[in-house]
Amino acid sequence: MKQEDPTSIKEKKVISIGTVRELTGLSERQIRYYEERKLIFPARSGSSGIRKYSFSDVERLMEIANQMEEGVQTHEIRREWKKKEKANEDWKKQMLKGQIQAHFNNNKQ
Amino acid sequence: MKQEDPTSIKEKKVISIGTVRELTGLSERQIRYYEERKLIFPARSGSSGIRKYSFSDVERLMEIANQMEEGVQTHEIRREWKKKEKANEDWKKQMLKGQIQAHFNNNKQ
DNA sequence: CGTGTAAGGAATTCTGACACG
DNA sequence: CGTGTAAGGAATTCTGACACG
Numbered sequence: 001m002k003q004e005d006p007t008s009i010k011e012k013k014v015i016s017i018g019t020v021r022e023l024t025g026l027s028e029r030q031i032r033y034y035e036e037r038k039l040i041f042p043a044r045s046g047s048s049g050i051r052k053y054s055f056s057d058v059e060r061l062m063e064i065a066n067q068m069e070e071g072v073q074t075h076e077i078r079r080e081w082k083k084k085e086k087a088n089e090d091w092k093k094q095m096l097k098g099q100i101q102a103h104f105n106n107n108k109q
Numbered sequence: 110m111k112q113e114d115p116t117s118i119k120e121k122k123v124i125s126i127g128t129v130r131e132l133t134g135l136s137e138r139q140i141r142y143y144e145e146r147k148l149i150f151p152a153r154s155g156s157s158g159i160r161k162y163s164f165s166d167v168e169r170l171m172e173i174a175n176q177m178e179e180g181v182q183t184h185e186i187r188r189e190w191k192k193k194e195k196a197n198e199d200w201k202k203q204m205l206k207g208q209i210q211a212h213f214n215n216n217k218q
Numbered sequence: 219c220g221t222g223t224a225a226g227g228a229a230t231t232c233t234g235a236c237a238c239g
Numbered sequence: 240c241g242t243g244t245a246a247g248g249a250a251t252t253c254t255g256a257c258a259c260g
Contacts, residue, residue: 006115
């Protein structure tokens with residue numbers, strides 16, 4: 001019945017920085033800085049350069065805030081994150097490989 | 110694992126009018142007018158009076174747009190909507206009643 | 219009735235920089 | 240390194256009103 005996938009909604013970049021500030025409790029300075037350090041990637045509103053964030057971005061910012069409180073440097077956060085990203089991709093590759101393998105064995109048998 | 114309910118996300122008032130315009134294709138004038146006619150109820154951003162809409166609001170606006178294209182008056186849309194709202198409440202009451210009834214019968218038997 | 223528009227003001231956001239440390 | 244802040248400008252939003260129909 002519903003045409004909208006709840007996942008896509010979380011990814012839509014529609015929230016401006018002031019609202020993100022309210023949602024996360026971070027200062028605008030902090031939010032922009034984390035972007036500068038490549039931890040977050042807002043979209044830019046059409047004509048002007050106004051930043052737009054998704055709910056996923058907000059969640060990520062809250063995770064970042066936690067890490068920062070623990071004294072982790074932006075550099076570290078970024079590195080950890082890319083590591084996880086890669087692990088996830090490798091995992092998906094393995095899954096795919098498994099599927100193909102299973103299919104092959106199935107036909108042989 | 111996830112702490113955020115996808116439903117609550119859809120209800121969060123975080124989108125400003127310019128973005129709603131882009132999402133719906135409606136003019137800001139129209140969006141504000143539908144509010145004046147009690148078809149939509151944005152929140153107002155803290156200190157200033159800036160309107161904030163949810164994804165649900167955006168969906169509703171698109172439904173309104175469709176009705177308007179069909180030549181339905183705002184007055185009619187509002188009336189139809191309240192009717193459905195009431196029907197839904199009555200239905201929920203019936204459900205509740207059914208539950209109690211079932212529970213009662215269960216104990217007796 | 220529903221919507222466009224010009225008007226003036228207020229609040230938001232942006233960037234680059236200086237400061238502290 | 241991470242964050243606060245004052246600075247000046249540009250884009251956004253707001254309200255009440257006049258217009259057309």
